[in-house]
Amino acid sequence: MTASDAFPRGSACIVGAFESPRRKAPNIHPYQIHAEVIGAALADSGIGIEEVDGFATAASFPAEAGWQLNAVEIAEYVGLKPSWIDSTDLGGAMSLSHVGHAVAAINAGLCKVAVISYASSGRSWQLPATDFNTGRSGPGQYEVPYGASTISAYALAATRYMHQYGLTSEQLAQIAVQMRAYAALNPQAMYRNPITVDEVLSSPMISTPLHKLDCCVVSDSGGALVITSKERARDSKRGKGPVVLGFGEAASHAQMNQMADMTTTAAEFSGKRAFATAGLTPADIKVAQIYDSFTITVALSLEALGFCKRGEVGEFVASGQLAPGGRLPINTDGGGLSSNHSGRRGMYAIIEAVRQLRGESPGYQLDNPELCLVNGTGGWLSATATLILGKAS
Amino acid sequence: MIEVDSILPAKDAVSTQWFEGIAQGKLLLQRDPKTGKAQFYPRAHIAGAPDREPEWFEASGKATLYTYTVVKRSVHPQFASCTPFTLAVVDLAEGARMTTWIVDVPEEELRCDMPLKVTFRDIHPGLTMPCFTKA
Missing domain, CATH: 3.40.47.10 (Thiolase/Chalcone synthase)
Incomplete structure (x- = not known):
């Protein structure tokens, strides 16, 4: 071993x-x-x-x-x-x-x-709920005066990824639309009225290219x-209850100027380790809970975890792979984008994985899933942890 | 709401040297005396080699735009009054990366990888910081 x-x-x-x-x-x-x-x-x-x-x-x-x-x-x-x-x-x-x-x-x-x-x-x-990534002393004094906030940090990553791989705002919006469709089924979700790509794109721009509806609820x-x-x-x-089969965690950076590659996340490492410890591969996973602080968080995480190839997440989303019947339904309770995000969503993502494996999702319940992956992203793409849960055997 | 903290730098022994450079119109960087590799942000040691001290040098001020975002809304009063502003991460010619603002470039002309040069601006009352503009 x-x-x-x-x-x-x-x-x-x-x-x-x-x-x-x-x-x-x-x-x-x-x-x-x-x-x-x-x-x-x-x-x-x-x-x-x-x-x-x-x-x-x-x-x-x-x-x-x-x-x-x-x-x-x-x-x-x-x-x-x-x-x-x-x-x-x-x-x-x-x-x-x-x-x-x-x-x-x-x-x-x-x-x-x-x-x-x-x-x-x-x-x-x-x-x-502080808007800053870090404090104004030590490392933060070189970033805080420029107003590097949580949303703008994710926006920086989104701009770079879109530039490198041609991901579109419409494709990002489709992630928010699908999460809302799952939330519509969940009586406890914070927002349940269905939304369209046009509504995401016409919601107020917060920090380009992220609109209000690219961001999670509060x-x-x-x-x-x-x-x-x-x-x-x-x-x-x-x-x-559901058994814990695999686990990995990894830290990447705290200041955005220390993030080596803004088109991927530490989930490359935490995910690889979670799969290795579980003895599984991405192909084994049919449902997942992927931390969705912002639409771009989902896009980067899906690639980092190996659910699609580098640069291909836009097409993956556009072809309906996150929807029921798609390759990988995710955030089946509506996620952070529509159901619940009080600051750190990881807990809710784990709970929804447990509910899926018990057959008790309040949102979209898959037919008897055997496995559910959970991926958490902390800070400003700063650290990740990945769990793979399995149905009781 | 409790009043939100100041956004001005809380300087220390290392950063004081960097800010003194700004006062003289210089963008200072550090490098590893052993490998020559540049580092930002300033520290009293080389990142990854805590027993080695860096040496200061003046950067050329040339950079390329790694990424940016035009901030349209901010919940912080200090920054809400600055919107819209262009937050960016730039790759300095010497090899280090820093967070900054892009100034005097219309939003529609911003492109990743565009060449930039440093300029010093008073971005808040009493605070001059290095910013970048079109080269």
């Missing part, structure tokens, strides 16, 4: 999962949402809070209301007493990392039942997962 495929494949299961139905929660502190979703995920698993000995979360974004030691403070607020704690912070990809790390920890005997949670009031909490919400060993899972309410 090489380092790249050293992962305890199939040794742990996701036995509890819950996505908050909240989308707009004015005056609700994010920690309250942590408690709500942890309670609901544990109820979903049938495992009591007294059995929880592992906890992973991070709350460093302003709208998550965390301060120093935020994982410790949230554990205290909820009433958890963890003896294994992880607060890895990969931006929107963080919950995927927490799952991978929890599986390794459970396999190593560091904990038996791990709870992973995330909550943010990106829309309504009083703290600003919500208040949260989610939680319960993970335990395959052995403990057998006796849980859900039985053997």
Whole structure:
């Protein structure tokens, strides 16, 4: 076994999962949402809070209301007493990392039942959802004065990719249109009215070439997962929940001027490792949850993960491959573009993968899928994590 | 909402040297004395070789446009008042890449890979930064 495929494949299961139905929660502190979703995920698993000995979360974004030691403070607020704690912070990809790390920890005997949670009031909490990529000291002082924001960072990548490969704004818009079509089926989705390519293109331009409808929703919400060993899972309410088959994570850059190639992402590495650890290839995957902070995030990720060749994602999208019956339906709950994105969407993408494998998607449910890939992208294409989940066997 | 933080650089021992260059109309870069490879942003060490100190030199000011975005809307009051502005990442002739603004180039004339030259502009009250324009 090489380092790249050293992962305890199939040794742990996701036995509890819950996505908050909240989308707009004015005056609700994010920690309250942590408690709500942890309670609901544990109820979903049938495992009591007294059995929880592992906890992973991070709350460093302003709208998550965390301060120093935020994982410790949230554990205290909820009433958890963890003896294994992880607060890895990969931006929107963080919950995927927490799952991978929890599986390794459970396999190593560091904990038996791990709870992973995330909550943010990106829309309504009083703290600003900062528009900047980094602070104005250290590395950020050479970028912040120019106003490099999250949206404009993704726009920089989009401009370069379109220049190199001829991707069109219409093709990017088709991604948003398809996500909205899935959201239309999901009663909890934030926006459900169908949209057209023309409506995306005529929505206000925010940062060329990205329009308002190329960008994700901004919500208040949260989610939680319960993970335990395959052995403990057998006796849980859900039985053997989806198993974690593969995992990879990778960091690329923080400042946009340090990103070597803006036409791809670190998912080239995290995806390769996830496939290697699972013993699978992209051809095996028939449904996926691909982080969709912006339409361009989906385009770059699909290529980086190997679902289409470099430069060909525009045609892949235009030919309907993301739609029902296509090569790869993605974000079957409506994704971040239409259903839920409170700042870091990774948690919701994992939960939708779990629901697909349980046959419980609130959006578009595929017929008995065996596998679901989840890819998270954090920061400004800065870091990624990839999970491959399999149906209980 | 709590007041959003300033966007002016919080300078340190290394960046002070870079900003002093700007005050003299010079775009300073660093290079690895061992390999000659240029680096940006400035650090007290060579990225990937923390035990090696870089040396400063003046860049030619020539660059090509790697990518850009015309920012039409910003939630930050300081930048909302600047819109539209053209944020860019440029490849300096010396081999390093930096974040900047493109100035005096109409949106319809912007093209990736177009040649550029440096120009120094007061982009915020009290702050001069290197920007680039058509070569």
